[in-house]
Amino acid sequence: MAPAVPFASEHTTLHPVGVDAVTITGGLWADVQQLNREAILPHCAASLERVGWVENFRAAVRGTLARDRVGRLFTDSEVYKTMEAQAWELARTGDEDIAAAFTDYVSLLSQAQEDDGYLNTYYGYDGGPERWSDMEWGHELYCAGHLIQAAVAAARTEAPAAADLLVVARRLADLVCREFGAGARKTLCGHPEIETALVELYRVTGEARYLEQARIFVDRRGHRTLDDTMYKGRDYYQDNVPVREAEVLVGHAVRALYLAAGALDVAVETGDAELLEAVRRQYDRTLARRTYLTGGMGSNHHGETFGDDFELPSERAYAETCAAVASVHVAWRLLLATGDESYADVIERTLVNSVLSSPSQDGRSFFYVNALQRRAPGQAPEPGVPSLRRTDGMRAPWFTTSCCPTNLARTFASLGAYVATTDEAGVQVHQYVDGELSLGFGDGRAVRLSVSGGYPFAGEVRVRIDEADGSDFSLGLRVPAWAEDASVEIAGTSEPVGPGRVTLTRAWRAGDTVTLRLPVTPRFVHPDPRIDAVRGAVAIERGPFVYALESPDNPGLDLDLVSVDPRSTLTETPADPRLAGAVSVTAVGAVTAPSTSRWPYGPEVASTEQHPIDLTFIPYYLWANRGSSTMRVWVPRADLPA
């Protein structure tokens, strides 16, 4: 049986391990998983009932959809993502309430599915829109993909009713193959997602037709089959240029990234090195030119799209939570496929900044958009009403399009899967979480490790061998690119290590300990000068965390008028106690007297009269947890003229 991970393949450089191979016992990721179990996941399940999106399936069973269907056309997918989250959570905890809820959902889906395998509460009933009548915007195959992913997760984690759900998924997938196969209708879904789902279903079932259908969808895209859009034309759904020919990710960011993940899945399973390299090249250019410091992707609210190269405005960053989740999917596939450790850096940066900024501290409200600057205090969402708005600088409990909370739930429940990999020669630890790792590798060998030290808050990572068979094997440890002057210590001997992966090969024995020292002291970061939006500004990072200046820590300051001196010493201080033990960073800055001109452009640089001040920064992901506020990640340099 394949390991219980999102994405599994026999054909990658590194091999994934199951979510049950990693027990996270403390630290940031343990807190996140606890929040997910106690708050986010129950909040998702309760919200789905409250807004009627589960009831839609019951209406399908009753045959009353024409009367009772509520919500937008893609609400089914939120139920499926919640089920996927439940499956991962069951593997982790075996929670009986979750098991019961999951089994109920499966039963409901089995009853709601039509005889020919079709399952979607928005289409295909008397009085409703016809099946496959809106390939551009209809999200039918997108929803099918999420159902399949839930079934794959359940199968891999051996969840209760997994077999029943797999039957549902296969019947639906078989219908998709009949309807959209080589001899059938030559079109595709406006929102990629089915591609990766079908490859995963192939991996679980061994049915090659699912892989072939995924390949067809990937190759069919980019030939201008779908209609024009007002959001950058057919780039919006990546239907302007074939996947193999594209140079960079374009259009709707979540669509582009889900497609990239699916194309990588197809490439890996079919041995298509050209396709793999094409997607890698696109993603690499996207990282170098279209990605926010937080790892967030998507610069434009209009169409939720990527901008042009270096178009990365802070205040209008879209950086959708789901795009960050999807970027983790792509980076993970590339890490496995290529072994390039830098993709693990991307995963970490994206998770602890652009993903983790979405949920509130109580796990019951969420950012849809993860901007890097907020100039005016946000407005609270209207209580009890799914929010139409995604941009107000305050989190909302639920949205009319509520993809983000459920995407968080499935991501957080499966975090353990991203911690380590194996290959023939040994094991690699990519993410340092306090906990225990039980890893099989090579030809039936195994090792048990403990990791401790409180990373990423602290920089000393201790890896202890708890069990090993005494033979030689390699222990790979990631050294993040930001970690200058890192060192690794074994048996009292310390050596400097550079960014990438340090691979330590020896006859490891129980009790052996490796200490990796990563300097998590705060540091200034400068942008590429082509990013106009942050020219002349710097940001602060500490370890993998991006920091932000938020108004509650800097009372009385107009954040549009402050600057920071990158020559100043950064000092660590305890953060506001409301921020859960986080570390603040203080820098020397200045505040400028505002111009009172009636026109904001003129022959001279406006008054730069400044007086010095201390500025207090907090980890970006914690902002907006203390009421309505202003915030900025990038701060103008006090050592340059304005």
Add this chain to the structure above:
Amino acid sequence: MAPAVPFASEHTTLHPVGVDAVTITGGLWADVQQLNREAILPHCAASLERVGWVENFRAAVRGTLARDRVGRLFTDSEVYKTMEAQAWELARTGDEDIAAAFTDYVSLLSQAQEDDGYLNTYYGYDGGPERWSDMEWGHELYCAGHLIQAAVAAARTEAPAAADLLVVARRLADLVCREFGAGARKTLCGHPEIETALVELYRVTGEARYLEQARIFVDRRGHRTLDDTMYKGRDYYQDNVPVREAEVLVGHAVRALYLAAGALDVAVETGDAELLEAVRRQYDRTLARRTYLTGGMGSNHHGETFGDDFELPSERAYAETCAAVASVHVAWRLLLATGDESYADVIERTLVNSVLSSPSQDGRSFFYVNALQRRAPGQAPEPGVPSLRRTDGMRAPWFTTSCCPTNLARTFASLGAYVATTDEAGVQVHQYVDGELSLGFGDGRAVRLSVSGGYPFAGEVRVRIDEADGSDFSLGLRVPAWAEDASVEIAGTSEPVGPGRVTLTRAWRAGDTVTLRLPVTPRFVHPDPRIDAVRGAVAIERGPFVYALESPDNPGLDLDLVSVDPRSTLTETPADPRLAGAVSVTAVGAVTAPSTSRWPYGPEVASTEQHPIDLTFIPYYLWANRGSSTMRVWVPRADLPA
């Protein structure tokens, strides 16, 4: 009879003059009016037929709307704006073809109007949506407003069939008063426009109920009557905060500016100084904090909305053509109401940059969006298809929402109205166009002036008195805020004059000449440091023209990698001959070697290896007339570290 101008009142500090009072004989504005007459206006009329938006009215007459109605819900308004343009053009030229076309339209509308006065081809027929069923998005009162404005223009210009059109407009306005008056349904239109139209209709007809209805609509707005939206909530249509309480313009820029114009009209006619001051304060803050160098307004594609203060990204500037037109309406009303000459600066800046950038040189394609930077070459629109896209860096002949071409047509046809005003003591010239002005003022006095000199291309403005009665009167001349070291010469004596209005009072006689010297030498302009998007960058202006760096004039350069030295001398050179005799400006700059890092953020400022180059700038409004290109107005400073 009121003068033939857009906006006329007895209650303003300065009084407008009719479009027929000013004959533009040469120079920029004459070229624009010729382009409008020969290309833009015929293009609008032909396009309206081609896409079926006139035919919709014929279908209404036939009673076949259920079968035949085409286009989006606001297409009627494009016919009305075209009619308004025709009315102004008739006053200017008396063109017989235009007169015939206008008369045909009037006849069609008279037949299409329903018995109770209702007129809108999208609503209220069997099988179509009900009247007033979608106040948020339906645009019914918006369309009614444009019909009324066409009728007002026709009445003021004594166009053929003007009386018939006024009957149609009054019947519709009477219906609006019945349906939305104090005792009727307490709601309002999602798109302001009816407000200013009703006040103008009151001015033409003297019927106080139209003014009262406009006042009701203005006061009714801001009380959260309309539904929430995903575009900044009810701020989108200014229904979140009452007009009197708002601090700055918010939401959809065209809506906000049309509302401001209507509120000013109400304020002026009802003597409501508080309302006038409130709108002036909002507009002033908008100018100081939410306006592009070009005068363009609206920072966000998403919802076509204003951004927060100082949120003015160059590459994603929306700066809709219609918002620029609307800003001219507001500035004109404030100039008349307050006499503050700085609003004439705003009119000029907005017209010659953000409005004039919309039409192509041939007047047959248009920018909907007037961005200040284009990083990647634009895509040509699909031939023969109304464009869904508004953002591709290339102009399109027509749009599915095609508000901009017709708005240009009515603006250009009425340009003469913005040239001069009068008061009891004399006359004021606000815009210098080569031509003849025949101005009545005070108690039946009159003066005839000639203006020459080729401004704004050249800086010497010669004003000659051609006829005067020999008594004392004042001649006011605008000195733009950018004009340092300006001077005025009378009878061989020259004196320095500062920004604002220079008022010259004497017994002017025929043959007297005033020469105003405005230094139109190119200059660097710096932004307020709070505008993050252009920090560390400068722009170039020459006279009222904003300049831009466009790729055709700078072959082989990546405009993302250039910088300009604001200490360098700016040199004027003839522009590319394809740019109609324009003046180019050359500056010394540098080109930087690009970073090849895989991640665009790091501990050091990226390589700043530079080599010097010459950069050639052209007037912004002429860009994108030589095929697909890249462009930027703001250029990073070469004298600062990157």
